[in-house]
Amino acid sequence: xxxxxxxxxxxxxxxxxxxxxxxxxxxxxxxxxxxxxxxxxxxxxxxxxxxxxxxxxxxxxxxxxxxxxxxxxxxxxxxxxxxxxxxxxxxxxxxxxxxxxxxxxxxxxxxxxxxxxxxxxxxxxxxxxxxxxxxxxxxxxxxxxxxxxxxxxxxx
Amino acid sequence: xxxxxxxxxxxxxxxxxxxxxxxxxxxxxxxxxxxxxxxxxxxxxxxxxxxxxxxxxxxxxxxxxxxxxxxxxxxxxxxxxxxxxxxxxxxxxxxxxxxxxxxxxxxxxxxxxxxxxxxxxxxxxxxxxxxxxxxxxxxxxxxxxxxxxxxxxxxxxxxxxxxxxxxxxxxxxxxxxxxxxxxxxxxxxxxxxxxxxxxxxxxxxxxxxxxxxxxxxxxxxxxxxxxxxxxxxxxxxxxxxxxxxxxxxxxxxxxxxxxxxxxxxxxxxxxxxxxxxxxxxxxxxxxxxxxxxxxxxxxxxxxxxxxxxxxxxxxxxxxxxxxxxxxxxxxxxxxxxxxxxxxxxxxxxxxxxxxxxxxxxxxxxxxxxxxxxxxxxxxxxxxxxxxxxxxxxxxxxxxxxxxxxxxxxxxxxxxxxxxxxxxxxxxxxxxxxxxxxxxxxxxxxxxxxxxxxxxxxxxxxxxxxxxxxxxxxxxxxxxxxxxxxxxxxxxxxxxxxxxxxxxxxxxxxxxxxxxxxxxxxxxxxxxxxxxxxxxxxxxxxxxxxxxxxxxxxxxxxxxxxxxxxxxxxxxxxxxxxxxxxx
Numbered sequence: 001x002x003x004x005x006x007x008x009x010x011x012x013x014x015x016x017x018x019x020x021x022x023x024x025x026x027x028x029x030x031x032x033x034x035x036x037x038x039x040x041x042x043x044x045x046x047x048x049x050x051x052x053x054x055x056x057x058x059x060x061x062x063x064x065x066x067x068x069x070x071x072x073x074x075x076x077x078x079x080x081x082x083x084x085x086x087x088x089x090x091x092x093x094x095x096x097x098x099x100x101x102x103x104x105x106x107x108x109x110x111x112x113x114x115x116x117x118x119x120x121x122x123x124x125x126x127x128x129x130x131x132x133x134x135x136x137x138x139x140x141x142x143x144x145x146x147x148x149x150x151x152x153x154x155x156x
Numbered sequence: 157x158x159x160x161x162x163x164x165x166x167x168x169x170x171x172x173x174x175x176x177x178x179x180x181x182x183x184x185x186x187x188x189x190x191x192x193x194x195x196x197x198x199x200x201x202x203x204x205x206x207x208x209x210x211x212x213x214x215x216x217x218x219x220x221x222x223x224x225x226x227x228x229x230x231x232x233x234x235x236x237x238x239x240x241x242x243x244x245x246x247x248x249x250x251x252x253x254x255x256x257x258x259x260x261x262x263x264x265x266x267x268x269x270x271x272x273x274x275x276x277x278x279x280x281x282x283x284x285x286x287x288x289x290x291x292x293x294x295x296x297x298x299x300x301x302x303x304x305x306x307x308x309x310x311x312x313x314x315x316x317x318x319x320x321x322x323x324x325x326x327x328x329x330x331x332x333x334x335x336x337x338x339x340x341x342x343x344x345x346x347x348x349x350x351x352x353x354x355x356x357x358x359x360x361x362x363x364x365x366x367x368x369x370x371x372x373x374x375x376x377x378x379x380x381x382x383x384x385x386x387x388x389x390x391x392x393x394x395x396x397x398x399x400x401x402x403x404x405x406x407x408x409x410x411x412x413x414x415x416x417x418x419x420x421x422x423x424x425x426x427x428x429x430x431x432x433x434x435x436x437x438x439x440x441x442x443x444x445x446x447x448x449x450x451x452x453x454x455x456x457x458x459x460x461x462x463x464x465x466x467x468x469x470x471x472x473x474x475x476x477x478x479x480x481x482x483x484x485x486x487x488x489x490x491x492x493x494x495x496x497x498x499x500x501x502x503x504x505x506x507x508x509x510x511x512x513x514x515x516x517x518x519x520x521x522x523x524x525x526x527x528x529x530x531x532x533x534x535x536x537x538x539x540x541x542x543x544x545x546x547x548x549x550x551x552x553x554x555x556x557x558x559x560x561x562x563x564x565x566x567x568x569x570x571x572x573x574x575x576x577x578x579x580x581x582x583x584x585x586x587x588x589x590x591x592x593x594x595x596x597x598x599x600x601x602x603x604x605x606x607x608x609x610x611x612x613x614x615x616x617x618x619x620x621x622x623x624x625x626x627x628x629x630x631x632x633x634x635x636x637x638x639x640x641x642x643x644x645x646x647x648x649x650x651x652x653x654x655x656x657x658x659x660x661x662x663x664x665x666x667x668x669x670x671x672x673x674x675x676x677x678x679x680x681x682x683x684x685x686x687x688x689x690x691x692x693x694x695x696x697x698x699x700x701x702x703x704x705x706x707x708x709x710x711x712x713x714x715x716x717x718x719x720x721x722x723x724x725x726x727x728x729x730x731x732x733x734x735x736x737x738x
Binding site: 054055064065086087088090092106107111112113114115116117118119128129130131132133134135136137138139147148149150151153156 | 218219221222223224225226396397398399400427428429456457458459460461462497498501508509510511516518520523524525527528531534535536612613614625627629631632633634636638653701702703704705706708710711
């Protein structure tokens with residue numbers, strides 16, 4: 001493909017059409033932001049935005065049911081993902097190459113009855129889930145990818 | 157990569173390149189060690205604490221590349237007036253010594269910043285009502301006393317100044333008359349039963365359970381006993397499970413008063429909506445709900461990622477002596493149909509779940525709401541034919557219901573009434589779940605504040621300078637929030653998520669209604685979990701653990717309070733739900 005293939009107006013029209021009609025495109029933890037893969041779950045996006053923070057950007061994709069926030073480093077890598085909503089997004093898709101680590105560690109982690117928070121920690125990835133019925137929440141991040149100076153508390 | 161996605165990226169590149177860097181681009185690069193310090197910031201700004209409390213401070217450095225770094229431990233701190241508050245460079249915490257003001261200053265790398273700390277007079281933290289858990293015969297009296305404990309650990313007799321309240325005037329009344337404050341009289345013509353006797357001063361209250369014996373043997377229809385780690389909890393599901401509030405519920409085949417089974421070890425949960433009971437505990441035939449030509453089933457999901465899977469059945473649910481007729485409940489059965497992959501590993505046994513069932517009596521009438529009437533793909537509701545289960549939409553009427561909304565009267569909410577628990581804990585505690593708000597003589601709200609929630613069932617909670625979403629959840633067994641300071645409120649160990657402060661510490665937060673129209677301070681204590689648990693108790697008013705982003709007022713919040721849970725769209729003298737009031 002050539003760079004001159006679409007004019008800015010055509011592009012705007014095309015992007016608007018895609019954003020309105022398609023499933024949102026979700027990046028995967030640990031991969032570059034241009035490695036876009038469609039989420040398996042039919043999350044019909046009704047809103048999407050990018051906010052710039054000190055040292056990273058957050059791309060938010062939302063539907064009436066679930067909001068997903070992707071934390072993108074200056075080099076364009078998704079170093080963390082946070083979500084909340086009435087249901088939980090498909091973590092296997094979102095975690096990408098970290099999904100197996102998570103599933104393996106999850107099976108070995110003891111249950112803590114009464115606790116409405118659970119942390120699954122491996123060398124490569126930390127997955128935390130909390131919240132309550134009607135607003136289930138969580139975040140996943142790869143400690144090695146979190147840019148220097150960015151606090152984990154900012155991922156929420 | 158799909159070609160359409162390539163096109164999107166390409167277009168984004170064209171757009172951003174052509175716009176002259178009009179924002180949104182990845183240009184905010186970090187240069188790491190080469191960046192220079194631009195400014196330092198002390199937080200919180202101008203805090204105020206009551207005498208006896210401590211305040212952790214944080215110093216944040218901002219660098220030339222916009223990155224930030226916590227510099228608390230590296231900075232030089234001082235307090236301008238050590239007689240008001242001393243500052244520990246080791247911990248970053250200011251400890252109050254007397255009332256007054258002092259300036260807390262921090263210096264680092266040639267920069268200086270300061271903020272004022274105000275120490276106000278000692279504040280009331282808790283009230284203890286004595287004698288605890290007493291029992292008297294009908295027609296007799298008993299004098300109760302109220303003792304207040306303050307932030308400086310002093311105590312004061314509040315018997316004559318507190319406002320006294322009986323949760324059940326038909327069982328016992330309590331006097332507020334001068335000369336007889338706190339004198340309880342059981343009703344000679346009243347009913348045998350229980351009343352919580354409460355003493356309140358401002359926003360702080362304490363209570364204890366009184367049992368009246370020998371009267372007319374008829375307990376109120378709208379009351380369920382709650383035992384926290386008591387007789388209504390099963391020992392087999394409660395191993396290592398502290399602060400577990402249990403109730404007992406009767407489930408009948410729809411329309412039947414004889415085909416019934418009473419199930420105990422049901423977790424009382426104001427953080428969820430609807431009744432869910434393990435199939436193994438149900439011995440009566442219920443009616444399967446259908447959806448899209450199949451059997452309706454659900455993957456009910458909880459905050460920690462745990463889930464319950466099983467079909468939705470209609471049942472008559474008897475709470476106290478009141479019947480919610482033909483209510484959709486979930487029968488927990490991991491062998492039903494095929495568990496969808498996105499449901500994770502749903503609980504297979506009561507021992508795995510930690511309960512025989514869970515009674516969700518939170519602020520909503522259904523567990524999902526309108527989104528499930530239009531979206532079949534949420535991973536919540538499924539239509540099952542044999543072993544094949546596909547996502548389905550569900551009308552509100554067929555969703556699992558908070559059974560309270562289906563009661564003939566008393567349907568506008570519930571009151572959770574639990575007694576004081578001392579800072580050292582108790583082996584068990586007994587209280588009442590009262591149905592309805594302002595609908596009977598035993599559920600009239602006595603001067604409480606209403607905190608309306610948002611569409612998630614959340615209020616907001618301001619703690620240590622940060623505003624959090626807040627929930628008041630009896631199904632959470634501790635106070636779960638983000639520690640304001642790892643030196644003041646540390647975890648017990650790297651493998652434990654519970655907090656272990658070296659001494660019992662008083663903390664302060666402010667709850668606001670979601671709309672911001674009401675607010676009130678909450679002072680609460682946090683003890684050392686390991687020390688407390690090692691003493692062999694199961695019930696604690698002062699345990700907590702780390703959790704991001706959400707301030708979860710779990711069961712410890714309930715002790716010594718009456719907490720009103722108002723259901724969405726239902727009115728009472730406290731307002732229209734959804735709300736919490738206390």
